[in-house]
Amino acid sequence: xxxxxxxxxxxxxxxxxxxxxxxxxxxxxxxxxxxxxxxxxxxxxxxxxxxxxxxxxxxxxxxxxxxxxxxxxxxxxxxxxxxxxxxxxxxxxxxxxxxxxxxxxxxxxxxxxxxxxxxxxxxxxxxxxxxxxxxxxxxxxxxxxxxxxxxxxxxxxxxxxxxxxxxxxxxxxxxxxxxxxxxxxxxxxxxxxxxxxxxxxxxxxxxxxxxxxxxxxxxxxxxxxxxxxxxxxxxxxxxxxxxxxxxxxxxxxxxxxxxxxxxxxxxxxxxxxxxxxxxxxxxxxxxxxxxxxxxxxxxxxxxxxxxxxxxxxxxxxxxxxxxxxxxxxxxxxxxxxxxxxxxxxxxxxxxxxxxxxxxxxxxxxxxxxxxxxxxxxxxxxxxxxxxxxxxxxxxxxxxxxxxxxxxxxxxxxxxxxxxxxxxxxxxxxxxxxxxxxxx
Numbered sequence: 001x002x003x004x005x006x007x008x009x010x011x012x013x014x015x016x017x018x019x020x021x022x023x024x025x026x027x028x029x030x031x032x033x034x035x036x037x038x039x040x041x042x043x044x045x046x047x048x049x050x051x052x053x054x055x056x057x058x059x060x061x062x063x064x065x066x067x068x069x070x071x072x073x074x075x076x077x078x079x080x081x082x083x084x085x086x087x088x089x090x091x092x093x094x095x096x097x098x099x100x101x102x103x104x105x106x107x108x109x110x111x112x113x114x115x116x117x118x119x120x121x122x123x124x125x126x127x128x129x130x131x132x133x134x135x136x137x138x139x140x141x142x143x144x145x146x147x148x149x150x151x152x153x154x155x156x157x158x159x160x161x162x163x164x165x166x167x168x169x170x171x172x173x174x175x176x177x178x179x180x181x182x183x184x185x186x187x188x189x190x191x192x193x194x195x196x197x198x199x200x201x202x203x204x205x206x207x208x209x210x211x212x213x214x215x216x217x218x219x220x221x222x223x224x225x226x227x228x229x230x231x232x233x234x235x236x237x238x239x240x241x242x243x244x245x246x247x248x249x250x251x252x253x254x255x256x257x258x259x260x261x262x263x264x265x266x267x268x269x270x271x272x273x274x275x276x277x278x279x280x281x282x283x284x285x286x287x288x289x290x291x292x293x294x295x296x297x298x299x300x301x302x303x304x305x306x307x308x309x310x311x312x313x314x315x316x317x318x319x320x321x322x323x324x325x326x327x328x329x330x331x332x333x334x335x336x337x338x339x340x341x342x343x344x345x346x347x348x349x350x351x352x353x354x355x356x357x358x359x360x361x362x363x364x365x366x367x368x369x370x371x372x373x374x375x376x377x378x379x380x381x382x383x384x385x386x387x388x389x390x391x392x393x394x395x396x397x398x399x400x401x402x403x404x405x406x407x408x409x410x411x412x413x414x415x416x417x418x419x420x421x422x423x424x425x426x427x428x429x430x431x432x433x434x435x436x437x438x439x
Contacts, residue, residue, distance in 0.1 A: 012368035018361030030341065033126050034313040034334055035134070040305045040327040044280065045246035047306065048192045048227055052220055053096060053144065053200035054264060055254025056208075057087055059217065060275035068209045073217035077224040077252065077277060082231070084285055088276040090296040092267030094256035097146050099296065103255070104129050104150070106300035106315030126313040128300040129154045132191060135309045140183060143176040143195030156189070166201045169212050173198040177223065184230045187246060190307065195255075196220065203262030224252060228279050249280040249306070253296075287321045294320060301331050314338060316346045 060078060063071045078085060090099055091108060098109035104127040132139060133154040141147050141155040145162040148155070161175045173196050183192065199216040206212065231248040254274030258264045264271045276294055278285065298317035304310065305319050305327035311334045318335075319327055339346060 007368075011364045015361045015363075015365030015368055018357050018364065020361075022357035022361055030314045030338075031124055031126075032313045032341065034131075034310045034337070036310055036330065036333070037135075038305045038308055038311065038327045038330040040308045040324055040330075042284075042306070042322065042324045042327070043247070043308050044249045044283065044306045046187070046190060046192075047249045047303070048194060048230075048251070050220075050224065050227065050250065050252045051143070051193070051195040051255050052252070053195065053197050053255055054203055054258045054262070055199070055252075055274050056257035056270055057273040057275050059254075060085065060252075060277065061087075069211055069214040070208045070217060073214055074221050074224070077221050077228070080225070080228050080277075080279065082228065082279050082281050084278045084288060084290050086276040086278065086288070086291065087293045088253050088274040088296055089293050090254070090256045090272045090274055092272060094258075094264040094266060094271040096144065096255050097150070099255040100144075100146055100150060101125075103296050103299045105312050106297055106317045107312075108297060108316065127151070128303050128309070128312055131304060131309040131312060132307060135307070137190040137307060137309065138188060140189050140192040141195075142180065142193065144197055147193060147195060161197070166204045169198045169202050169205075169216065172201070173216075173219070181226075184226070184233075191303075194223075200258075200262075203258055207262050208258065208260070224250075224277075231279050231281055247280070247282040249278070249283065251279075252277040283322065285322055301327075301334075305330075 058066070059070050060074050062075055062078060066072065077083065091102065093109065101107070101109055105125045106128075107125060129139065129151050138156045139154065140157040140159075142159045143161060145160050148158060148160050159176060159178065161172045165172075176194065176196060180194075183189065199213060199220070202208075202210055202212040202216055227250045231250055234245050253276045256264050257271050257274050259268060259270050274296075278288075295317060298320060300315050301311050301317050302319040302323065304312070305323040311331055313334070315331075315334060316338070318331055335346065
């Protein structure tokens, strides 16, 4: 092996490795537990979070000039007298499991969690779900099995469905909503998650602009109207005829958005921007300015304050402007404790990449590409093999640098990985020599 080839192989392999670990850098998992309650005086008795998987911002916001199967399907819910509308910024990566982690722990995820999105790993960090569990709050899960994977022991009642069959648009939601009406008249639970997958399945199987989308969104609107009415109704204990008036809250949101093709996973505006509809007739929401942007990462501290339980230890968010001073003080104490633990500034979804590692990887891959293709670069030995590998090297670099690499999961799987394999194959001459199509 010549000296130049040794340099080429070494730099190329190091470059690809640094690019991979730069984009998919895991974040440390802090297993510390915060047990200090917020002592908030502004609380709710019951809360329902309804998550429509993949619900993009413009699927809730009225769009009179748009004539698609997914626009203007939730207009009754949007115009409900007690409903307040906000834009909800989720953040990358825009896949379900990382987003559920974010909205329960308050900790921004990293891109490595796209890989973990398909696993069954339980949440190890402190969360608002575990905090409610420690404080005896009764919780009901309806819908996406992801929640049960993350919190296998925290929910008191489970009506869950495993969403692996994306051709199932209706049965999966029917299982989720079965006998929901009996839960709505009970007062012996505190917190309910309803995570619906049917619409996201339609968007993946076809595209968002499909007739099944309008059917699903209209079904969700009917459900929302029932939930909004529930916030005004009294509840009763299943073991007693006593009827009580309770402070109830409903939140509608998406765990993430999607692009025009129904894909998600990256950081484009449509993939990370959803909407939040908030209804709580007995709550003072006057300080919340409608149509402003709220952050998903702020939900855990908000929910913790509204149930007067401890804020997750790793939380980096701040509560919505609907809590009292006691809660804000508790959040500041928690965030200061986290700063001391991590030894610096709080993590954010703006630094989920290791920029230094990515830059070094790109530089090494550039040098490797020059060595690998110097013949083709200078018009010497212009074989099909050199042309293909030259295109692979620089195609990979362009894909990495361009926004679409980090904005669309489809681009990662369809473009970058095949180019990486081509590039790697060239580093090992025996493997490449067996490919007659490149010789």
